[in-house]
Amino acid sequence: MTFQPPLRLGPVRRFTCNLLCPVDLLGRPLLLKYTGDPAEAREEIRGHARLARHYRVPALHAHLRVPGGHLLAYERLPGGTDQGLLLDLLNTDEARGDLHTYMAQLTTVYREVIFATAWPADPAHVVRKLYWDRAAPGGRLDAYYAAKDFLIADGLIDIPVSRLDTYTLNVNGRRHRLDWAATLRWLRAHFATAEPVWAALTQGDPTDVNLAHPLAWFDYDTAGMNSIPGEFANFLWYASALGGWLVPTYNPTALADHPATFAHVPANTPEIRRAAVDHTTSTIHIDYTPRLSAPRRAAVTTYWNQLVQPVADRLWPVEDLANLLRPYLAMRILGVYNLADLTSEDRLVLLARLTEVMSPAFDPTTYFCPLESPCPAP
Structure with missing residues (x-):
């Protein structure tokens, strides 16, 4: 024995x-x-x-x-090395049937609960940790960026972010403007208003590592009545940027039990093709190719088509979904990692992504490339 x-x-x-x-x-x-x-x-x-x-x-x-x-x-639910999480279904070369089944189940549960619990809530009564608290005085926005300046991309574009408003940004052939200081002020002001937000009972931080396979939810300090657009922005940004690219790059120890993640980082890391400044026209040129592996594209596609769009159609039939998502996506870009701490290349891509989010022409359906085919190069 x-x-x-x-x-x-x-x-x-x-x-x-x-x-x-x-x-x-x-x-x-x-x-x-x-x-x-x-x-x-x-x-x-x-x-x-x-x-x-x-x-x-x-x-x-x-x-x-x-x-x-x-x-x-x-x-403790069953799991092990490269087993037990949504992350493991995404760490494959192709989108398999088990991922499609999982995402269909996930979005079905979310639709049912959101439709059963959604209501316009006072912001004081929603979970504030990931958005409102980070935008508040003394929060992450202040800790990361208040009274601080840094270069757009050391060695590539040696211009301080504080001077972005004096340049035209040509990102993948589209002309934009981004005022760094005004963007921070706008985010602080947006999350300081008392205007009601549509909220529902969710886990609040739906990441690759907080969703178990078979389907279950982990990590509950943000569980409760959460902003629905904030919930959507969190999943979409994590699935398309954080989970496959930034987290394994900057916090690899968190994924030590899921080493297959690291083999797929190149398939999820954007490629910078051009970074240049034309001082005669005060134009910054940034050309980059977004990359997203086939499983992550499939997950984002299903999430968008089977959850985001149906909820938006019912709750906000006449509102612009881009405007609803914009402040939450901007906060995800700025409030998870301090951009000044990232490599020049990664910082440049995130500033380009922020520029696209803040643009009046922002279209989340193309921004996240919810397509089964690879995102086309610009």
């Missing part, structure tokens, strides 16, 4: 400010989550309870205070 120790600990992984550790306790598989922020722990516990009424979530067996923070013990 093989002796089984009563307690077995797996590797500890860091996700942002939290620690996760798989544990087998008396034969029961658990996932321990440690957070040093008491307020975040309380939100996690409340968010789990809210979400459990409408979505499949692992059971929360216990939570307790420990030195320096809180420890939460969850049911």
Whole structure:
């Protein structure tokens, strides 16, 4: 008879400010989550309870205070190396049937819950962590950018972002203007208004690593009544930029249990083809080719066609979806990573993407390329 120790600990992984550790306790598989922020722990516990009424979530067996923070013990769902997450369905060369089945199930659940719980809410009563708090005084926008300046792209375009408004930006053949300071002011002002927002009960941070396969939801500190356009912007930006490109590039330890991610980074990394300044016409030329792997294109396509568009048709039939998504996408671009900390090439692409979002001609259907064929080169 093989002796089984009563307690077995797996590797500890860091996700942002939290620690996760798989544990087998008396034969029961658990996932321990440690957070040093008491307020975040309380939100996690409340968010789990809210979400459990409408979505499949692992059971929360216990939570307790420990030195320096809180420890939460969850049911551990089946998984392993390159298994158990939506991320793993995206880390393939082609979009397989299991991904299509998964996305159909995901969007069906979201449609049902959003239609059942959606209402125009006071912004004071929605989850504020990812958008409102980051735009508020002392939030991430201030921490990253207040009273700070940096070059658009060191060695490529050696012009400070503070002077962007004095140039025309020619991005992939289209002429734009971007006033850096005015964009930051607009975002702060937008998320300081008391105008009601359409909100529904969601997890709030629907990323490749917060969605389990088979379908379940992880991570609950942003669960509750969330802005619906914010929920959409979060998934679309993560699926098309963060999950396959920026997170594995700048936070690789978070994906240590899913190493297949790194083999697919080139297929999801935009390519800069031109970066130049014409001082005679005060024009900055940026030509880049967006890249998105076939599985990620398929996921974005299904999400758009089976969730975003049906919800927009019912809730906002006469409103411009681009205007609804714009502030949330801009905040995703600016409020996750500090652009000044990125490589010149990555910063340049994100500034180009921000420019396109802020343009009056912004069209999310082409911006995210929800097509089964590769995004065409400009």
